[in-house]
Amino acid sequence: MKRPQIHIENYEEYVIDFIENSLTTELNDAMVSFLNLHPNIAEEVMSFRNIQMIPDQSVIYPEVESLMKKPRSTFFFLKRFLVAATVLALIGVGLYTISNTSNDIVTDEILVEDESTTIKESIPQVSTADAEPIETVKEESIQKSNAVTVAKEEKVRLTSNALQITKQQEVKQVDTEETPQQTEPKVIQQIDIENIGPQRPKPIQPELLAAIEEIPTLIAPLEEKETEVELVFTITDPAYNNRQMLRQSRITGTLAFANTTVALLPTFLNKNSKIINSKK
Amino acid sequence: MTVQEYNTIVKLYSDNVYRYILKSTGNPIESKDIMQNVFLKLWQNRNKVEVEYAKGLLFRMAKQNIIDTYRSNTSRRERENIANQNLSTNGNRYDTKQLLDQAFDQLKPEEKTIVLLRDYEGYSYEEIGNILEIPLSSVKVNIFRARKKLQSLLITLENEVS
Numbered sequence: 001m002k003r004p005q006i007h008i009e010n011y012e013e014y015v016i017d018f019i020e021n022s023l024t025t026e027l028n029d030a031m032v033s034f035l036n037l038h039p040n041i042a043e044e045v046m047s048f049r050n051i052q053m054i055p056d057q058s059v060i061y062p063e064v065e066s067l068m069k070k071p072r073s074t075f076f077f078l079k080r081f082l083v084a085a086t087v088l089a090l091i092g093v094g095l096y097t098i099s100n101t102s103n104d105i106v107t108d109e110i111l112v113e114d115e116s117t118t119i120k121e122s123i124p125q126v127s128t129a130d131a132e133p134i135e136t137v138k139e140e141s142i143q144k145s146n147a148v149t150v151a152k153e154e155k156v157r158l159t160s161n162a163l164q165i166t167k168q169q170e171v172k173q174v175d176t177e178e179t180p181q182q183t184e185p186k187v188i189q190q191i192d193i194e195n196i197g198p199q200r201p202k203p204i205q206p207e208l209l210a211a212i213e214e215i216p217t218l219i220a221p222l223e224e225k226e227t228e229v230e231l232v233f234t235i236t237d238p239a240y241n242n243r244q245m246l247r248q249s250r251i252t253g254t255l256a257f258a259n260t261t262v263a264l265l266p267t268f269l270n271k272n273s274k275i276i277n278s279k280k
Numbered sequence: 281m282t283v284q285e286y287n288t289i290v291k292l293y294s295d296n297v298y299r300y301i302l303k304s305t306g307n308p309i310e311s312k313d314i315m316q317n318v319f320l321k322l323w324q325n326r327n328k329v330e331v332e333y334a335k336g337l338l339f340r341m342a343k344q345n346i347i348d349t350y351r352s353n354t355s356r357r358e359r360e361n362i363a364n365q366n367l368s369t370n371g372n373r374y375d376t377k378q379l380l381d382q383a384f385d386q387l388k389p390e391e392k393t394i395v396l397l398r399d400y401e402g403y404s405y406e407e408i409g410n411i412l413e414i415p416l417s418s419v420k421v422n423i424f425r426a427r428k429k430l431q432s433l434l435i436t437l438e439n440e441v442s
Contacts, residue, residue, distance in 0.1 A: 010417075013420050016420045017420065044428075055303075055399070059302060060295045061294045061297075067315070067316070071283045071284065
């Protein structure tokens, strides 16, 4: 069995154990042999005082409480639960309201739109007698086999008794040079003017009230003129006494006003409408 | 680690950790700051720390904070010099414990740590190795050197006083 070697390079590893008498017999003998060979180190080790630091038990940390954490109380969890329940309830009420609104007016789309999503439209001419389509930029396509159906455009048509929003589609054949076939415009939304006309109950919505008050000054100079305008429609729901906004749309274009049209406009316009250019 | 376990650790070890920090820094204000940092870190990492390793971790974090403070404290050497001057001028009023404290103050933070972990907390050399993340042989060598230095400083101070 090989005898353990203690030499000048590693003796420090064993000094502490040597002083504390915790070396094995073999290592202890090796250490004694090493010290016999190095009297200067032996003197150092023999004079070594195993000085110990004694902790002062009177020293205590004075701010223990500041380190402690309070367990979360039942109230904390109750509060969180109540907040979550309230949020869920609000979401539920909101969804219920939207659902009911949609059922009343339209069947296939959510009508309440943010102004940021409002589509740009233009109307070359609007009158109750002869309604013209209003161009829009909304375009989507659906591909089925080799035929592509393009939802070409969404149009707003103002007729004598209704405001119609229609979507025209054309079908293109991908593999052939055939001319796209246009389908009949499909009415995706219709709002009867009688319901939102001047005869309806007076709107309560402050914004709409302000709009209606401002409309005469806006419309009056437009009569019998071709006027380029930017109109902002705010269509409200009479079923909810007009407090429920159904749709907000921005339209730019030229209007040829007839008296009847002017009578209807206050219903649709709000105070964000402005005249871009007016000419006879 | 639950809140209750954390609070238990605070109750059990805050005094020990504070004594170690205070002895290492010699400054109660710095020591309290380090205490706050150390226990804040423990709280932030409570989900990763096993209760049985918390005490060792506290000392390890405290050691690192002490070293950082020591390195950033440029006036420390000046304070030590002032302390030494006071010792020299009022030498006869100091007993052995006070001389030992003065000698201890002149050790490096790493040397203080290893001595205090052994003497204050009674950790075995293996445990000290685990806390400081150094090999057992290094622990024994370092503690021998630290004690030898402490002895040398103490002899010097005793000679100055006498």
